[in-house]
Amino acid sequence: MLSIALRTLRTRWTTFTGSFVALALGVALLTVMGLALASAADAPQRAPERFAAAPVVVRGQDTLSVSTPIGVRGKPLPRPRPVPDRTVAALRALGPVTEDRSFPVRAEGAPGPLVGHPWSTAAFAPYALTAGRAPRAADEVVVTGAWATVGDRLRTGHGTVRVVGTTTDRGFERAVFHTDARAARLAPVSTQLVVEADPGRVRRAVGDTARVLTGNARRLADADPDRDREAVTALNALFGTAGGVAAFVSVFVVASTFAFSVAQRRREFGLLRLAGATPGQIRRLVGAEALLIGVLASAAGCVLGAYAAPHLAAWVVREGLAPGWFAIGDHTWPYHLAFWTGLPVALGGVVAASWRAGRTGPAQALREASADTGALTRGRLLCGTALLLTAVATLAAALLTDPAELLHRKTYVSRPMLLITAVALLSPLLVRPLVRLIAWLPSRLPGAGGMLVRENAAAAVRRTASVAAPVLVTVALTGSLLGATATLNRAQAAEQRQRTAADLVVTAPGGLDPAAVRRLRAVPGAEVSVTAPSAVYVLEEGVALVRSEARAADPAALAATARLPLADGRVTGLDDGSIIVNEEWERHAVGQRVDVWLGDGTRRTLRIAAVMPAGTGDNGVYVTAANAPGAVPDRAEVRVADGADRAAVTAALRKAARSSGERVLTADAWLRETSPHTDGRTRAGFLLVLGIALLYAGIALAGTLVVATSDRRRELASLRLAGATRAQVLRLVAAEALTVTAVGGVLGVLVAALNLLGMDAALRLLSAPAGAVLPWSALGAAAGACAVVAVVSAVVPAGLALRR
Template identity: 65%
Template sequence: MLTIALHTLRTRWSTFLGTFVALSLGVALLAVMGLTLASSLDAPDRRPERFATAPVVVRGQDTLSVPTSVGAHVSRETRKLAHPRAVPEATVAKLMKLGTVIADRSFPVHTEGVPRGLIGHPWSTAAFAPYEITAGRAPRTPGEVVTADWARPGQQLHTRHGTVTVVGTVSSLGFENPVFYTDARAAELSPESTQLVVEADATDVRQAAEGESVHVLTGNDRHLADPDPDRDREALTAMNALFGTAGGVTAFVSVFVVASTFAFAVAQRRREFGLLRTAGATPGQIRRTVCAEALLVGVLASATGCVVGAYGAPHVAEWAVDVGLAPGWFTIGDSKWPYHMAFWTGLLVALLGVIAASWRAGRVGPTQALREASVDAKAMTRGRLLCGAGLLLAAVVTLVLSLVTDPGELLHRKTYVSRPMLLITAVALLAPALVRPLTRLVAWLPAQLPGADGMLVRENAAAGVRRTAAVAAPVLVTVALTGSLLGATATLNDAKATETRERTTADFVVVPAGNTGLTASNGATGNTGPTGSKDPAEDPGADGDSGPAENTGTEGDSGAAENTGFDAQTLQQLRTIPGITASATSSSAVYVLEDGVALIRSEARAAEPAPLAVTADLPLAAGKVSDLDDGSIIVNEEWERHTVGQTVDVWLGDGTRKSLRIAAVMTTGTGDNGVYVTPANAPGAHVDRVDVTLIAGADPAVVADELRKAGGHVLTRDQWVRASHPGTDRNTRYGFLLVLGIALLYTGISLANTMVMAASDRVRDLAVLRLAGATHRQVLRVVGAEALTVVAVGGVLGLLVTTINLAGMRGALGLLSVHGPMRIPWPELASVTGACAVLAVVFSVAPAAWAMRRRTVELAGTRE
């Protein structure tokens, strides 16, 4: 059998070329994924940046640690606080006895015409990075600053806190855009200091701070005081999720393509297997022959894929760094296990792909294949029908169960990425039963046109069920993945936008003057309700497409950008404008321990209840907004306890524990319904938005002018809704592009392979057309039209899968009280279907044109 398999591979190399390329590509991608994962696990420890030369850094309490228990096992859950506490004054007094204490004050600097993300610091902290003057001098007066080298000495900057003059510049160190003020001016702009540098012995500092709610940082731990200290870890986690998803899709589509190729190859070789059976071969020997062919192809393809993966991984790492998906230091290491994982997975994929085909080959009788007509009368086997029906039933049942038990689960990225694959597989298995009626339906109109072309296209495609199903299957995969993934994000984003529109009843929304770049990821914008009620730590897949993040302070950012709200003077002016009701709200968070095992963070919005009731229409399921007070909270239905009147124990944004009564309950929505508290329960939060509703008789134009004069960026309700429309984040976008690119590449390989394999079977058919009087061009036109018809059938099946998946998501949104349209991404579907059509036409017409170079009589006498 092995000898026969070797001879088969040599004589039918074109049959197995597509399988070889598909497997090689899959193994290469798996190797790249494994090497990336291994390199991220061996990541070096993050070194301090802002405080590289500081002896000791002391931070106020910035984490919440709560004991949890699972059975007899007791552990602690830790979360970053939304509002880190300042270092206690008593602790500062102790530290000052040990040496010089320098308070670090970090705050955003908003100005126009310069780089975004400017962070202000006291000049005395510049030496710890260290920053060194490259031009000019240090600041001496409140109106002087030192910046990075994007500015020049003498240049004036118009900031929210007044005009300042650049008197010096420093070289950029790459991790921030600093603006250094005098220490006194920095203290005025940022009165609270959540961390400080102590120039003293670390042991003495630890002894002085013992028992205090502070963290003493030395060595590499000083990086925890840097801006966004977790960015490397988060970037690596996101990158691993991206390549993990791509690897899963690669394995899925690889099995799909290999199985399709072997199934079609077996169907083509029925007469060959019949001859072997006539010569005495047993069904087991036939099966072993087919499996041996797959094993040989798998070994060669897997080895080739490992070599390609080793070459491609460093280039992928460079690309990930260039586009900002990976930290700048990221490189591929020298781990060996990813090659073993990729090789053996590729071999397993090859064997899994051939199992069904080998069983079918073994069932060929000694004379059955020799008598069988060219028409595929039994394309759908009983086993395939049962498997397809079972998977379809499983897809429908799991969808219904999710809608009944937990509709919110269907909105998570990990769900709407994986769920389509089950339905795609089911429809692909049932394709032989579906393609014949679909083909007749799609080709019905062309068949009514004058001439025989349309009728020939319809009958050829309908008669060759196996060939039609083999070509339609990869098109189905690509179209269904494109429609399901892109349609899911578009549907979810539109639902979030609908929530914003329905909740926002204010006539104007005012944000701090510097926050003019309103995007879906801008902390100054967002839904009227808080976002991110589902804690990212509990569901990493739920946060990829979330709406605007309301929390303007970045977790763990050393206080940088912590105070992005209105100053007291501006806020007072906004509130005293006549003819309006102003609701000033701020971003915060609360933490709750559910079932004693999970510490959940919920984004919170702090607001006064009376103005809030006038300027917003919260999606309440029970209770009233007006019942909110300093001893209560508004939660949503996702909370474990969500009955009006119940009491919940929570930790506020600064870690303070408090028991609050539930005043009202909001619906779950898209998962962005956080909680509402009063300002008294949001210590450390700064007002970052003011919703304004006009009193009857007030002139909108006059009010808008007054709002601008008070010092804010003013948006009308419609402008706010448009500006806060959520978008797909960069990691998700790159992930989908990678997944869809892989699917389209595999589709091209499968189409090319299937069309080339089918060309040999159609030589005599083409010759008959020529003998019947068809011209060379007419024959090629029929071949091309048939390819387009089959692609259309695959596109219809893909659209069917897309519609079912998106309908499930739309049903989940309806059950969660969210009203929004189902978005089918028609332009993207048209693009991928067009690409499939081009590939199908090229790889069907080209082999046919090559075959017809021989004389027609010779073609008519050609046998397999």
């Protein structure tokens, strides 16, 4: 059988080219993913930045630890606690202590966000003066880089200052150094300090009141020290998703291609049966062909993956999906993993096809009819029905038990695959009626072309289903992935719009200045609600420490400027002894008392004053300022009082906010600016995933149509003998390819619509109805690309066949 398989591959190489290329690309992507994951695991640990030259850094406790029956559970606090005064006093007895402070600085003409520090901390980076001198007065500063020069006057949110010195640019921040006294007034609370003393003595003096950081651990005192880890986690998720999609589509394409090739070779298998071949020998022949293709394609995929991995790594760095240091390392296990995964994919893709080939009867060698019979086998019907019922049952279970699960990315990326496979298996049931529907109007036009297109596509069910399958995959994935994010973004935007009753919103990137808040509240005719971000922690079921994003607000002002979607209770019932929660909390009945930990780790027992629906997950909780210690206000929502002049109130607000650098926006402008949208990283990730699907679709379309058209030489010759011109035959082939592509596109849109309707139902159950969003432009682009590939892949072989 091996020698026959080798001769078959050599003779019918066009039949197996699509499977070879699809499997090779799948193995290549698995190789790339494995190399990327291995390289991310060996990521270099970021070195200290601001405190690279500091001997010892003492940082206030920044983690909440809670004992549970199954161990200690911890969560990071929104901001570190201040180092206790008695600890600071003990440290001063050991050596010099320098308190560190960081605060946002807004300056006109700055190249980007600025951060302020006391000058005494500059030596710990270290920063070195390149011009001028150190600041000595409250209105003097030193800046990093060359965007300002000595003598410049900068208008900042804290007043006008004069640049008296510049330092080297360390690359990790744009700093503005003030005198220590001025920095202490602008940022009264210090959460970390540098101690010039023996680390052992410092640890004994600190005890468990703070964290002592030495060596590489000093990086934890930098701003956002975990940004590389978060970026690598996102990168792993991206490659995991891409690998999963590639594995799914490659198996799908390989199985579809082999199944079609087996159907096209019925006469060949019938002749082998007439010559005495047993069903087992036929199955072993098909299996041997798959084995040969699997070995060759897997080896080629490993070589291709080794070449593509560095280019893909450079692309993800360029697109901001990975840190700048990310590069492919020298690892061998991804090659073994990819190669030995490719072989089972190849063999698994032909299991059903080989079984069907073994059932080919000797009499089928004598059949001349080109019409397909028995395209929907019993096994295919059972598997398709089972998968369809599974998709419906799991959707219903999720809607009844946990609708929020359907809004998670891992869910709306994986769920479409189940439905796609079910519809593809059942496609022979749907192909003939869809073809007749799509080709109904062309078939009514003068001439026989439209009728021939309809009858050819409807009669060749296997060929039509095999060509439509990759189009189905591409269109369904495009609609499901892009539509899910668009639907979720619309629901979140609708929630935000519903919650906002303000006319104007005042914002500041680093927080509102206290003096500006006082001026805003003093504006006549303005009802001002100032809110601050914080966090609240609760122990669910006694073992899970859950963090909820919280906002601190004044209840009366909040009721005037916001329309919180409440399921029970009222906003004005909120006070220093209560909390507003959402229905995701274990206890969410008005009047119940819950034990919580505040943003600084303080434990409190609060009464539930009101309950919000779960929504899309952004409702969070609300507390008063007394239960959000250290929270810095970042937003003021303003409602113009009845009878007040809106223009005058707006002008007064802008004047009050101008000296501190805050921005005054209309509510509509603020909603547009903060409305959820698909960012560049998410778009690039989806581009990678959908690019894989489109690439596989092109391979499957080209391979299937080349094989199908090559086997239609007699049919095309008959048309020429009947009087059709060469151009007419080519137009007929192109129209048939477009019709079949349209069938796949319609099925893909139906699958995407069903997936999005499930998400929309979940949003309605979560009290966040928005309506499903189908990305018609993306769907049209995907279907158009498939149509171009289909027409070219059908017309070119037909043209070559007609030349003979």
